Amino acid sequence: MFMDTSSEKPIYIQLAEWMMDAVLSGAFPEESQVPSTTEISVNYRINPATALKGVNVLVDEAILYKKRGLGMFVSSGAKSRILAKRRKDFFDSYITALIAEANKLGIGQRDVIAMIERGYVK
């Protein structure tokens, strides 16, 4: 289940992220077919227009492509494109949030860095 009903992110974005995770994990290999918008809509109980919007985000980013009359497929090279994008987002999604939380708790820069290093040792 990709949906987090408490998330502030719109459902179509959550859907797109879930499908990208599935491509990264290998659940949807490159050049394989992904579920149709109808299947997504019925399975996750979301409006088909929402499902289509989520899928179209991935078509726009060349992660999925349409084969006429057959359905949607994962593009070759999709995995490396997702990785590049996720790496670019890593700072904003994780580091910024980490520093904000550390500041709230009064944990200094040096302690945060030490904790990260400890995390790697484990």
Place this chain on the structure above:
Amino acid sequence: MNQIEIKGITKIFGETIALRNVTIGIAENRIYGLLGRNGAGKTTLLNLMTNKLFPTAGEILIDGQNVQENDQALSRVYCMAETNLYPENMKCRAAFDWSREFYPKFDRNYADQLAILFGLDTTKKIRSLSTGYQSIFKMIIALACQAEILLLDEPVLGLDANHRDLFYRELLSNYSDNPKTIVISTHLIEEAADLLEEVIILKEGEVLLVDHVENLLSRGYTLSGTSALVESYIKDKHVLAVESFGGLKTAYLLDDQKREGLQPGLEITKLDLQKMFIHLTNA
């Protein structure tokens, strides 16, 4: 162009104004949620749309044709209502056959499949069905009748969680295979929210809001933090409600402004459709 035009509808019952100057356009092949508290006028509006009631003022058009005394326009609409329109002694099976008289495209095979799926014994008389199965029986006719416009008034009334889930999936599958205009009136907003593309909210007989669900959700948010910070943030914003708890405040906002430059100590979380509805209709 809208498929259904509700134009300046007022409906008065004796001393009660059930609907007051209601104007709504309903676009073709979308799923609408018709929301409102008890007595807001939802059922009255659906009954007016199917000519079961006559408006005191105003008119309702389907593809430009007035629905009043217009069998041709009405044959395109199926309204699943709380009241049972079939003779109570009739068996479900016979009611399926009878439905074909009104809806020539009624898909009997599909109706039988749905009956098996939901465990409806079609040899039973309508009268002998439980509340839940009365709903299931009517819902099967709604799905199988192939009408271009489905009006569903509390379709999941009395259904258990499993049957409700099954119903939502069947509705979406039916809609994907044969796109149609669907208006669902429900109190179970949380469950139905993700099915809807558009939402209409009625309050005390008037239209409070008509919007795309996604657009509405993107405008709403919950802000929480210490009282002073929350108070200063919400000064110039559209606030639906504020709740205090000790030295903390939670504000529910509906606002197009960008939420930038949030001070530490303030937190923004989602405002879902149900909570938004509660605060909109309480206000």
